Amino acid sequence: xxxxxxxxxxxxxxxxxxxxxxxxxxxxxxxxxxxxxxxxxxxxxxxxxxxxxxxxxxxxxxxxxxxxxxxxxxxxxxxxxxxxxxxxxxxxxxxxxxxxxxxxxxxxxxxxxxxxxxxxxxxxxxxxxxxxxxxxxxxxxxxxxxxxxxxxxxxxxxxxxxxxxxxxxxxxxxxxxxxxxxxxxxxxxxxxxxxxxxxxxxxxxxxxxxxxxxxxxxxxxxxxxxxxxxxxxxxxxxxxxxxxxxxxxxxxxxxxxxxxxxxxxxxxxxxxxxxxxxxxxxxxxxxxxxxxxxxxxxxxxxxxxxxxxxxxxxxxxxxxxxxxxxxxxxxxxxxxxxxxxxxxxxxxxxxx
Numbered sequence: 001x002x003x004x005x006x007x008x009x010x011x012x013x014x015x016x017x018x019x020x021x022x023x024x025x026x027x028x029x030x031x032x033x034x035x036x037x038x039x040x041x042x043x044x045x046x047x048x049x050x051x052x053x054x055x056x057x058x059x060x061x062x063x064x065x066x067x068x069x070x071x072x073x074x075x076x077x078x079x080x081x082x083x084x085x086x087x088x089x090x091x092x093x094x095x096x097x098x099x100x101x102x103x104x105x106x107x108x109x110x111x112x113x114x115x116x117x118x119x120x121x122x123x124x125x126x127x128x129x130x131x132x133x134x135x136x137x138x139x140x141x142x143x144x145x146x147x148x149x150x151x152x153x154x155x156x157x158x159x160x161x162x163x164x165x166x167x168x169x170x171x172x173x174x175x176x177x178x179x180x181x182x183x184x185x186x187x188x189x190x191x192x193x194x195x196x197x198x199x200x201x202x203x204x205x206x207x208x209x210x211x212x213x214x215x216x217x218x219x220x221x222x223x224x225x226x227x228x229x230x231x232x233x234x235x236x237x238x239x240x241x242x243x244x245x246x247x248x249x250x251x252x253x254x255x256x257x258x259x260x261x262x263x264x265x266x267x268x269x270x271x272x273x274x275x276x277x278x279x280x281x282x283x284x285x286x287x288x289x290x291x292x293x294x295x296x297x298x299x300x301x302x303x304x305x306x307x308x309x310x311x312x313x314x315x316x317x318x319x320x321x322x323x324x325x326x327x328x329x330x331x332x333x334x335x336x337x338x339x340x341x342x343x344x345x346x347x348x349x350x351x352x
Contacts, residue, residue, distance in 0.1 A: 007135060007136055008135075008136060008137070008138050008200070009023040009071050009136065009138075010023035010024075010025065010071040010072045010137075010138035010201075010318060011138040011200055011201060011240070013263075013284055013316045013317065013318050014138075014201050014240035014242065014262055014263050014284055014316075014318065015240055015262070015284075016262075016282060016284060016316055017316060018314065018315070018316050019316070019317075020344075021341065021342060021344050022309070022312075022317040022318055022319040022341065023071035023072065023138075023318055023319070024070060024071055024072075024318065024319035024320065024338065024341055024342075025070045025071060025072030025073070025074060025140070025318070025320060026064075026070070026320060026321050026324075026325050026334070027074070027320060027321050027323060027324045027325065028321075028324030028325045029064040029068075029070060029074060029325060030060045030061055030063055030064050030074065030076045031324075031325065031327065032327035033325060033326070033327050033328070033329045033331065033334075034063055034064065034067070034331070036063050036067075037060055037063055040056060040059060040060060044056050046092055047078070047092040048090060048091070048092055050076075051076065051077050051078055051081075051121075052118075052121040052122075053121070054121050054124035054125040054127075054128055055128065057075075057076045057077065057121070057122075057125040058076075058125050058128035058129045058132060060076040061073055061074070061075055061076040061125070061129045062129060062132050062133065065133065065134070065137055067331075068334065068335070068338055069338075070137070070338075071136070071137065071138060072137065072138045072139075072140050072201075072318075073129065073133055073137055073138070073139050073140065074140045074142065074203075075122070075125065075126060075129065075139075075140065075141050075142060075194065075199065076125070077122050077125070077142070078098070079142070079143060079144030079148065079149060079152075079205055079207075080098050080100065080144070080149070080152060081118070081119060081122060081190070082143060082144065082149055082183060082186055082187060082190060083100055083149060083152065083153045083183075084100075084115075084118050085114060085115060085116050085118045085119050085186065085190075086109075086112055086114050086153075086182065086183075086186060087112030087113045087114045087115060088100040088101060088102070088112060088153060089101045089102075097157060097158055098152070098157065098158070099156060099157050100152055100153055100156050100157070101156060102156075103153075103154065103155060103156035104150075104153050104154045104179060105154050105155060105156075105164050105165075105168060109175075109178060109179055109182060119190060119193065122190075122193075122194065123193050123194065123196075123197040124197075126139075126141065126194050126197035126198045126199055127197050127198055129198070130197070130198030130199075131198075138200050138201060139198060139199045139200050139201075140199060140200070140201050140202065140203060140242075141191060141194035141195065141199030141201070141202045141203075142202055142203040142204070142205060143187045143190055143191050143202070143204060143205070144187075144204075144205050144206070144207070145187075145204045145205060145206035145209070145221065145224070145225055145228075145243075145245070146180045146183040146184045146187065146220070146224040146225070146228075147180070147206055147208065147209060147212070147220045147221050147224070148205065148206050148207045148208045148209070149183050149187075150165060150176070150179050150180055150183060150220075151165040151208050153179065153183075154168055154176075154179070161211060162208050162211045166211065166212070166216070169216060169219075169220060170216075173219075176220075180220060180224050181224075183224075184224045184227055184228055187204075187228055188227075188228055188231040188232060188235075191228075191232060192232065192235050192236065195232075195235075195236050195239050199239075200239065201239060201240040201241070201242065202232070202239065202240075202241055202242070203241075203242040203243075203244055203265070204225055204228065204229075204241065204242070204243050204244065204261070205244050205246075206221055206225070206243070206244060206245040206246060206248075207246050207323075208246070208247070209221045209245035209246055209247055209248050210245075210246060210247015210248060210249065211247065214251065217248070217251050217254075218254070218258075221245055221248075221255070222254065222255055222258045222259055225243060225245075225255075225259045225261070226258055226259045226260055228241075229241050229243075229259055229260040229261055230260060233260070240262040240263060241260075241261050241262050241263075242261060242262065242263045242264070242265055242286060243255060243256075243259055243261035243263070243264050243265065244264075244265030244267075244286075245264075245265075246265075246267045246323060247267060247269070248267075249269065249270065252264065252266070252270065252275065252278070252279065253278050253279060253280075256279050256280055256283055257280065262284065263283065263284035263285065263286055263316075263318065264279065264283060264284075264285055264286070265285075265286040265287055265288075265320065266285055266286065266287035266288035266322065267287065267288060267322040267323055268287070268288050268289065268290035268291070268292075268293075268321070268322025268323060269322070270287070270288055270322070272285075272287070272288060272307070272308050272311035272312065273311045275311075276311055276312050276315055279315075281315075282315070282316070283315070283316075284315070284316035284317065284318065285312065285315060285316070285317055285318070286317070286318040286319075286320045287308070287318075287319075287320050287321070287322050288308060288320070288321070288322040289304055289305060289308060289319070289320070289321050289322060289337065290304060290321075290322055291321050291322065291323055291324065291325055291326050291329070292326070294321065294325065294326070294329050294333050294334065294337060295326055295328060295329050295330070295333065296333075297330065297332070297333040297336060301333060301336060301337060301340075302336075302340060305319075305337055305340045305341060306340070309341065309344065319341045
């Protein structure tokens with residue numbers, strides 16, 4: 001049964017309702033910029049130990065809600081839970097980012113032994129968080145989109161240009177397509193499991209979508225995301241899906257039209273006025289404050305917030321960052337941005 005729109009501002013906007021002031025949450029809002037997070041992570045040890053401890057992960061998820069009163073809580077987890085469940089080993093080394101093994105540039109997908117029980121702690125976390133959140137807070141789940149997840153599975157780690165994965169996609173599109181299809185199929189089940197456990201909307205993160213040519217973008221970003229969205233809609237027709245194809249730029253209208261997402265996230269490089277002009281009328285958008293503007297603070301932050309608020313006079317809008325919050329972000333700057341959004345300083349030509 002749908003929650004009343006008035007009681008959940010973020011969920012209402014994701015379902016197409018224009019709000020007098022945009023609801024807000026920040027990508028990566030539960031993380032290292034918060035002292036309470038750093039304290040808990042130090043107690044639990046590594047990231048994976050923290051993310052797979054349902055009590056601890058639930059606590060991390062609600063920390064920014066307690067501190068800032070965001071309109072949305074984003075599940076504390078990682079996009080690499082899916083390849084871990086597909087049978088790759090997952091480690092998080094200090095200062096070097098995640099690692100997956102064996103790399104699929106060297107090994108066949110069929111050589112992996114899936115272990116879907118690795119996802120059970122995530123569902124347990126969702127159930128705990130759903131019981132902890134204020135009634136007005138929308139609970140967001142998420143997964144990585146197939147292209148971005150595949151870049152880690154193929155190369156074993158993140159890279160600047162995803163060259164190994166892009167090369168494999170050109171050399172052997174059949175084999176690469178098998179990887180993409182397997183990720184997409186598990187992602188549908190994974191997000192469906194999150195929804196059944198208590199999340200109210202989900203986001204598909206495609207952090208490396210901007211590295212592909214137009215034809216490859218259509219094949220490896222648009223097509224698999226469209227399949228995921230259609231499958232989720234068949235199972236959960238009232239649950240909004242946010243698509244976030246970072247770096248898509250001029251390909252955003254195509255993504256919006258062809259994937260069927262209910263809302264689209266804009267990264268910080270997108271001109272919000274342009275986005276408002278070219279995206280389908282009424283499609284909710286999310287974004288797109290530069291995380292570095294949030295670090296800078298002061299007048300630069302105020303101006304950036306105001307420009308975004310003024311860009312969507314008639315469109316449903318969720319205020320967010322253009323990517324994840326940086327660990328060095330001052331808490332006072334987060335508080336300043338929240339206050340400015342909630343005061344409506346940038347809307348209606350600067351009238352409060």
